[in-house]
Amino acid sequence: MDHPFLDTRFEIPWSQLTPDHVRPDITKAIADATAQIDAIAALPLGALTYENTFAALEQTTERFRSIWNRVEHLKSVSDSPALRAAYNEMLPAVTAFTAGIPLNTGLWKRLKAYAESPFAGERAPIRNRLIEETLADFRQQGADLPDGKRARMAGIESELAQLTQTFSENVLDATNAYQLVITDEARLDGLPERAKNAARADAGSKGLSTADKPAWRFTVHQPSVEPVLNYANDASLRRELFEAQLAVGSQAPSDNTPVIPKILALRDEKAVLLGKAHFPDLILARRMAGSGGRALAFVNDLQRRTKPAFDRECVALERFAGITKKDEHLAPWDVAYQAEKMRRQLHDFDEEALRPHFPADRVFAGLFEVCKRIHGITVTERETGVGPGKVEVWHEDVKFYDVHDANGTHLGSFYSDWYPRESKRAGAWMDALYTGGPRTDGPAGGEGGAGGARGARGAEGARSAGGARDVGGAGDARSSGGSGGWVPHLGLICGNITPPVGGKPALLNHREVETIFHEFGHMLHHLFGAVPVKSLNGTNVAWDFVELPSQIMENWTWEREGLDLFARHYETGEKIPDELFRRMIAARNFRSACAQMRQLSFGTADLLLHVSAGEFKRQPDVEPGIRRLTADCLIPTTPPARTHVNRFNHLFASPVGYASGYYSYKWAEVLDADAFTRFQREGIFNAATGKSFRETILSKGNSEDAAKLYRDFMGRDPDVEALMKRNGLAG
Numbered sequence: 219m220d221h222p223f224l225d226t227r228f229e230i231p232w233s234q235l236t237p238d239h240v241r242p243d244i245t246k247a248i249a250d251a252t253a254q255i256d257a258i259a260a261l262p263l264g265a266l267t268y269e270n271t272f273a274a275l276e277q278t279t280e281r282f283r284s285i286w287n288r289v290e291h292l293k294s295v296s297d298s299p300a301l302r303a304a305y306n307e308m309l310p311a312v313t314a315f316t317a318g319i320p321l322n323t324g325l326w327k328r329l330k331a332y333a334e335s336p337f338a339g340e341r342a343p344i345r346n347r348l349i350e351e352t353l354a355d356f357r358q359q360g361a362d363l364p365d366g367k368r369a370r371m372a373g374i375e376s377e378l379a380q381l382t383q384t385f386s387e388n389v390l391d392a393t394n395a396y397q398l399v400i401t402d403e404a405r406l407d408g409l410p411e412r413a414k415n416a417a418r419a420d421a422g423s424k425g426l427s428t429a430d431k432p433a434w435r436f437t438v439h440q441p442s443v444e445p446v447l448n449y450a451n452d453a454s455l456r457r458e459l460f461e462a463q464l465a466v467g468s469q470a471p472s473d474n475t476p477v478i479p480k481i482l483a484l485r486d487e488k489a490v491l492l493g494k495a496h497f498p499d500l501i502l503a504r505r506m507a508g509s510g511g512r513a514l515a516f517v518n519d520l521q522r523r524t525k526p527a528f529d530r531e532c533v534a535l536e537r538f539a540g541i542t543k544k545d546e547h548l549a550p551w552d553v554a555y556q557a558e559k560m561r562r563q564l565h566d567f568d569e570e571a572l573r574p575h576f577p578a579d580r581v582f583a584g585l586f587e588v589c590k591r592i593h594g595i596t597v598t599e600r601e602t603g604v605g606p607g608k609v610e611v612w613h614e615d616v617k618f619y620d621v622h623d624a625n626g627t628h629l630g631s632f633y634s635d636w637y638p639r640e641s642k643r644a645g646a647w648m649d650a651l652y653t654g655g656p657r658t659d660g661p662a663g664g665e666g667g668a669g670g671a672r673g674a675r676g677a678e679g680a681r682s683a684g685g686a687r688d689v690g691g692a693g694d695a696r697s698s699g700g701s702g703g704w705v706p707h708l709g710l711i712c713g714n715i716t717p718p719v720g721g722k723p724a725l726l727n728h729r730e731v732e733t734i735f736h737e738f739g740h741m742l743h744h745l746f747g748a749v750p751v752k753s754l755n756g757t758n759v760a761w762d763f764v765e766l767p768s769q770i771m772e773n774w775t776w777e778r779e780g781l782d783l784f785a786r787h788y789e790t791g792e793k794i795p796d797e798l799f800r801r802m803i804a805a806r807n808f809r810s811a812c813a814q815m816r817q818l819s820f821g822t823a824d825l826l827l828h829v830s831a832g833e834f835k836r837q838p839d840v841e842p843g844i845r846r847l848t849a850d851c852l853i854p855t856t857p858p859a860r861t862h863v864n865r866f867n868h869l870f871a872s873p874v875g876y877a878s879g880y881y882s883y884k885w886a887e888v889l890d891a892d893a894f895t896r897f898q899r900e901g902i903f904n905a906a907t908g909k910s911f912r913e914t915i916l917s918k919g920n921s922e923d924a925a926k927l928y929r930d931f932m933g934r935d936p937d938v939e940a941l942m943k944r945n946g947l948a949g
Contacts (some may be wrong), residue, residue: 244285393437396465413449414715547855731775742755766915
């Protein structure tokens with residue numbers, strides 16, 4: 219078609235989504251959406267209905283976001299100079315369009331007029347929920363501001379979009395710019411063979427290694443750097459890679475040092491314009507925490523509970539490493555290395571011993587079997603490629619799956635892209651490409667919209683989606699019949715796990731297995747979404763609730779029943795031996811206080827950077843100040859290590875993202891540890907418990923308050939002691 223990014227087919231024609239189409243396609247998408255919004259804004263005040271106001275707005279903005287989301291996704295997985303140039307060319311126009319929606323006075327007048335109409339009592343609850351959330355979104359983005367301040371708000375959004383894009387590009391460019399090529403194999407003493415083989419294969423792929431002159435290439439991508447820090451006996455090698463990792467985003471030409479204060483200043487200005495004391499109070503007003511003060515109280519309370527064990531663990535590691543003087547500490551590049559040696563000695567456990575039991579194909583098959591037992595779903599892989607019956611993908615590593623319910627209903631499909639490459643950003647993530655809903659147009663596949671655990675719905679992401687059909691409550695609309703049926707969901711999962719090398723399958727460590735289960739938990743939240751209003755569906759929930767469905771899935775990777783479904787030696791097919799499993803469980807909470815304090819340091823840094831933005835925005839470098847404010851959370855080292863603030867994509871790679879919300883990981887960890895106690899009590903494969911979790915949480919999206927949904931599943935509010943107990947820190 220002439221505008222492939224606007225193609226509405228369920229299976230996306232990725233080969234046609236080329237950089238040269240970005241400008242014409244996004245320009246048309248903006249023009250179409252603008253015309254539709256202008257039509258709503260011009261409606262006679264006496265002719266307003268739910269369908270021609272809130273539902274129409276949602277349909278328009280959701281459609282636009284699904285189109286732009288494809289561009290953003292490709293930039294995350296297939297970055298290139300041409301795509302980056304096209305993206306940056308259109309970013310100002312996209313930002314101006316999206317920021318201008320809540321600042322459209324005619325539109326705002328009509329939304330308020332319908333919301334205040336005398337028919338409120340006759341609307342179904344789900345419609346009222348959408349109206350309340352949309353009005354709150356608009357107000358949170360400046361809809362009630364006077365004209366001069368509204369114009370400034372639009373300017374802030376534009377500047378934030380540009381600066382956060384610069385931050386993200388700097389991190390990716392600096393990460394890709396670094397390599398360390400080793401030609402002396404003696405320096406690799408201590409490294410696991412699979413890490414050496416991967417480094418040699420990487421060097422060979424770059425033309426740096428031959429049979430006669432072998433070489434090993436290391437980068438600051440995962441999973442290249444981690445084995446070196448954990449196992450390499452050469453301290454100078456560990457130091458070089460450690461310092462290179464922390465230098466990402468901190469050196470020219472990809473230096474984020476001057477970018478961060480500007481982002482903080484703009485976020486602070488936005489909060490003040492909207493009458494809030496600071497950015498956390500603005501962002502958290504509609505999340506479970508409710509305010510910056512409550513979020514800080516939460517992380518401070520966990521710090522207080524964790525600090526005694528944290529101090530003991532730090533001292534114990536130093537003594538193990540032979541450091542006895544009070545004012546001396548380990549070098550930062552020695553901490554992981556010494557901790558791994560200590561774990562081996564105390565628990566006779568080497569995480570590398572588990573890898574042969576975690577071949578990637580078995581892990582995925584086991585994940586799908588776990589979900590089949592809990593939720594009754596079936597996951598089926600489809601053939602990818604070009605041709606009849608095949609599904610197009612954006613890279614040869616990508617796979618495609620269909621997901622069906624126990625009754626045969628096609629819930630949705632998803633792409634998976636798990637192995638690292640230089641054109642792909644770091645980390646692991648899930649996103650929605652289409653959010654399903656009641657079918658109104660009839661075509662197979664239909665048209666959905668982008669939702670996603672990482673959307674941008676106003677302060678949380680763009681409110682949008684057209685599901686005008688109502689149900690009385692927020693039950694599974696798919697079971698309520700209707701002639702139109704239900705359009706399935708479509709999503710994607712990406713990561714950067716250990717790839718296959720040397721003819722062997724990809725053999726994963728346990729943390730990578732946890733990551734796969736984690737991201738698929740987000741996918742289940744998306745696929746099970748049964749709310750007929752798309753922007754209230756799936757993962758479009760309060761940010762500090764969105765990690766519950768993902769983090770709870772990690773628990774099955776620690777249960778013997780769960781592991782026995784898939785953890786089999788890739789050569790012999792044997793299960794994890796009982797003694798190795800015993801040592802794995804015994805070592806689970808080794809230095810758990812340090813791990814917990816590390817996460818709390820990130821959450822604390824995030825909140826304090828934004829609460830104290832007035833101070834930090836005037837500093838040329840936020841690093842010294844944030845290190846001082848989080849000192850009690852940091853492992854003492856000599857010399858002190860830089861924080862990773864200059865490469866902290868969670869906080870600074872998008873206008874909002876996890877900014878003022880990084881505490882959410884720990885908040886949701888409290889929820890998941892507590893909620894899993896019900897599975898443990900009733901059986902981890904108890905289908906009735908799985909059905910309850912699906913019906914009360916996974917299918918409900920944002921149709922009701924998150925705290926209520928949690929109480930519906932557990933019968934009470936969450937208990938923080940469940941997390942402390944699981945981490946071995948209770949009492």
